[in-house]
Amino acid sequence: xxxxxxxxxxxxxxxxxxxxxxxxxxxxxxxxxxxxxxxxxxxxxxxxxxxxxxxxxxxxxxxxxxxxxxxxxxxxxxxxxxxxxxxxxxxxxxxxxxxxxxxxxxxxxxxxxxxxxxxxxxxxxxxxxxxxxxxxxxxxxxxxxxxxxxxxxxxxxxxxxxxxxxxxxxxxxxxxxxxxxxxxxxxxxxxxxxxxxxxxxxxxxxxxxxxxxxxxxxxxxxxxxxxxxxxxxxxxxxxxxxxxxxxxxxxxxxxxxxxxxxxxxxxxxxxxxxxxxxxxxxxxxxxxxxxxxxxxxxxxxxxxxxxxxxxxxxxxxxxxxxxxxxxxxxxxxxxxxxxxxxxxxxxxxxxxxxxxxxxxxxxxxxxxxxxxxxxxxxxxxxxx
Amino acid sequence: xxxxxxxxxxxxxxxxxxxxxxxxxxxxxxxxxxxxxxxxxxxxxxxxxxxxxxxxxxxxxxxxxxxxxxxxxxxxxxxxxxxxxxxxxxxxxxxxxxxxxxxxxxxxxxxxxxxxxxxxxxxxxxxxxxxxxxxxxxxxxxxxxxxxxxxxxxxxxxxxxxxxxxxxxxxxxxxxxxxxxxxxxxxxxxxxxxxxxxxxxxxxxxxxxxxxxxxxxxxxxxxxxxxxxxxxxxxxxxxxxxxxxxxxxxxxxxxxxxxxxxxxxxxxxxxxxxxxx
Numbered sequence: 001x002x003x004x005x006x007x008x009x010x011x012x013x014x015x016x017x018x019x020x021x022x023x024x025x026x027x028x029x030x031x032x033x034x035x036x037x038x039x040x041x042x043x044x045x046x047x048x049x050x051x052x053x054x055x056x057x058x059x060x061x062x063x064x065x066x067x068x069x070x071x072x073x074x075x076x077x078x079x080x081x082x083x084x085x086x087x088x089x090x091x092x093x094x095x096x097x098x099x100x101x102x103x104x105x106x107x108x109x110x111x112x113x114x115x116x117x118x119x120x121x122x123x124x125x126x127x128x129x130x131x132x133x134x135x136x137x138x139x140x141x142x143x144x145x146x147x148x149x150x151x152x153x154x155x156x157x158x159x160x161x162x163x164x165x166x167x168x169x170x171x172x173x174x175x176x177x178x179x180x181x182x183x184x185x186x187x188x189x190x191x192x193x194x195x196x197x198x199x200x201x202x203x204x205x206x207x208x209x210x211x212x213x214x215x216x217x218x219x220x221x222x223x224x225x226x227x228x229x230x231x232x233x234x235x236x237x238x239x240x241x242x243x244x245x246x247x248x249x250x251x252x253x254x255x256x257x258x259x260x261x262x263x264x265x266x267x268x269x270x271x272x273x274x275x276x277x278x279x280x281x282x283x284x285x286x287x288x289x290x291x292x293x294x295x296x297x298x299x300x301x302x303x304x305x306x307x308x309x310x311x312x313x314x315x316x317x318x319x320x321x322x323x324x325x326x327x328x329x330x331x332x333x334x335x336x337x338x339x340x341x342x343x344x345x346x347x348x349x350x351x352x353x354x355x356x357x358x359x360x361x362x363x364x365x366x367x368x369x370x371x372x373x374x375x376x377x378x379x380x381x382x383x384x
Numbered sequence: 385x386x387x388x389x390x391x392x393x394x395x396x397x398x399x400x401x402x403x404x405x406x407x408x409x410x411x412x413x414x415x416x417x418x419x420x421x422x423x424x425x426x427x428x429x430x431x432x433x434x435x436x437x438x439x440x441x442x443x444x445x446x447x448x449x450x451x452x453x454x455x456x457x458x459x460x461x462x463x464x465x466x467x468x469x470x471x472x473x474x475x476x477x478x479x480x481x482x483x484x485x486x487x488x489x490x491x492x493x494x495x496x497x498x499x500x501x502x503x504x505x506x507x508x509x510x511x512x513x514x515x516x517x518x519x520x521x522x523x524x525x526x527x528x529x530x531x532x533x534x535x536x537x538x539x540x541x542x543x544x545x546x547x548x549x550x551x552x553x554x555x556x557x558x559x560x561x562x563x564x565x566x567x568x569x570x571x572x573x574x575x576x577x578x579x580x581x582x583x584x585x586x587x588x589x590x591x592x593x594x595x596x597x598x599x600x601x602x603x604x605x606x607x608x609x610x611x612x613x614x615x616x617x618x619x620x621x622x623x624x625x626x627x628x629x630x631x632x633x634x635x636x637x638x639x640x641x642x643x644x645x646x647x648x649x650x651x652x653x654x655x656x657x658x659x660x661x
Binding site for chain 1: 388467468469470471473474475476494496497498515516518608609612614615616617618619
């Protein structure tokens with residue numbers, strides 16, 4: 001099968017990029033796979049890409065300092081807004097403009113492939129409106145429907161039913177899509193993000209470290225996690241909260257740590273290429289998000305045998321964590337309960353060990369070979 | 385060969401839990417990675433093997449400084465890389481290791497791809513910082529002497545606070561019980577000595593132990609966070625002086641030394657909010 005992934009920019013860093021790179025690498029074992037970026041933003045991808053996967057970029061991003069000099073026409077076009085994507089989506093992602101829209105239109109008209117998989121709502125819209133029926137057109141939802149703004153939901157309602165299929169990350173989201181779009185059973189499918197194929201370490205669960213990882217953005221609510229961690233810090237001064245990632249909320253997290261006297265105990269580690277390696281040094285992983293598309297952080301923690309404590313927020317954590325078995329789910333947005341959950345596992349090393357073993361076992365079902373098999377079955381069925 | 389546990393004990397024995405039983409006569413070979421001056425050939429290490437457990441003697445072999453790939457060699461077969469499931473990080477064990485006198489540190493490491501490595505490096509005695517607390521215009525620090533023997537009895541040590549690139553220095557009392565030290569730095573004297581002609585005044589911290597020729601620089605090296613500057617931050621205390629307000633805060637230097645940073649905060653602020661000189 002010839003499979004094409006459409007992505008904003010594969011050279012960046014983020015959950016969608018990471019899972020696309022992993023999935024493409026897995027599929028490349030038996031298929032011809034390419035990842036097509038709408039706008040290239042760097043010389044090399046942040047995540048290592050399987051050499052069997054072909055990389056292609058339709059344009060060079062304005063944000064890339066090292067980009068080749070574009071033509072005058074391109075420079076003019078890229079200042080004009082995209083017309084086929086919802087306004088909020090165009091504002092969220094700098095890859096959408098008239099130049100990229102035109103380049104994608106040309107690409108989709110001529111693409112010699114069996115399947116095109118788009119990876120965000122704007123790309124799903126463009127694939128639905130500009131794609132050809134010479135290939136299977138599959139959309140992907142990497143967040144969830146409820147996280148999308150009204151204009152994006154309206155776009156989905158009006159255009160995305162033209163796609164040949166849609167993958168979502170959770171069953172809850174699949175039900176939401178089924179209620180919104182009148183499509184036959186099996187059109188949308190729950191497809192988890194894959195765990196990249198790698199040798200994962202196993203945490204000893206002995207270090208006084210609680211870890212978390214993600215972009216430092218409001219939806220992750222890391223200042224709230226710092227508040228919850230204060231309860232652990234008060235009772236166990238050795239314990240440390242490590243936050244991996246970067247983003248605009250860094251100052252707010254630091255300010256909350258200072259306000260609560262947790263300087264030295266809250267460490268802003270910056271971003272890392274080896275999230276699982278860092279999680280393996282921790283004894284707990286914590287999530288404080290307002291909402292999650294999936295919760296890849298949870299799967300990564302499980303891969304190295306670390307239990308997770310999370311808010312029961314929509315949608316991912318509830319479908320990944322079995323409370324009391326491989327982690328704890330606490331009432332959504334209840335900061336005291338999050339602190340109490342962390343404290344419980346900090347103080348009970350035996351429970352951590354038991355949960356860590358169950359977590360590692362569960363992570364097997366997210367291995368890339370399992371997910372690839374599900375993709376193959378789905379694509380074969382849709383092609384049929 | 386895959387190992388489930390890999391650690392270097394305080395007596396420099398590498399302990400390995402093997403994923404499969406070892407064959408008779410198996411041995412660990414260390415092969416240098418990187419570095420142009422390292423010898424190209426691997427070194428066969430004294431190895432004791434029993435079932436799924438192996439012990440490798442890293443005490444006496446003249447391993448040069450650097451990083452070594454750990455390989456598994458069995459009779460009649462060429463050696464193969466060892467892979468570890470162990471993250472090779474145990475903070476308590478690292479502190480225990482650092483608390484003993486030594487000029488050389490041997491550590492097991494896990495590369496991001498899972499390869500088992502051994503790192504050998506020369507170390508110098510220093511004062512490992514465990515906790516820093518900023519309260520009431522005073523910085524309180526606890527820690528322990530690393531890579532050196534503690535004094536025979538509890539003793540009154542001194543914390544030397546030395547202004548970088550200047551001759552000014554203060555000495556404050558520090559307690560030393562075995563290897564554990566505790567000290568406090570009152571900030572007002574530092575604020576009064578602030579050189580307002582410089583945008584920043586850095587004060588480096590050293591522990592001085594009676595009878596020891598050299599002081600011990602305060603550093604935080606035991607954990608796995610290399611480069612704490614910008615990752616770990618401490619609050620600022622504003623101290624008023626006759627020549628203007630001075631903001632002071634602890635910080636980690638690029639080499640993970642603990643220092644204090646003074647910044648002239650301009651003219652004297654209105655009363656309230658800052659610490660009184």
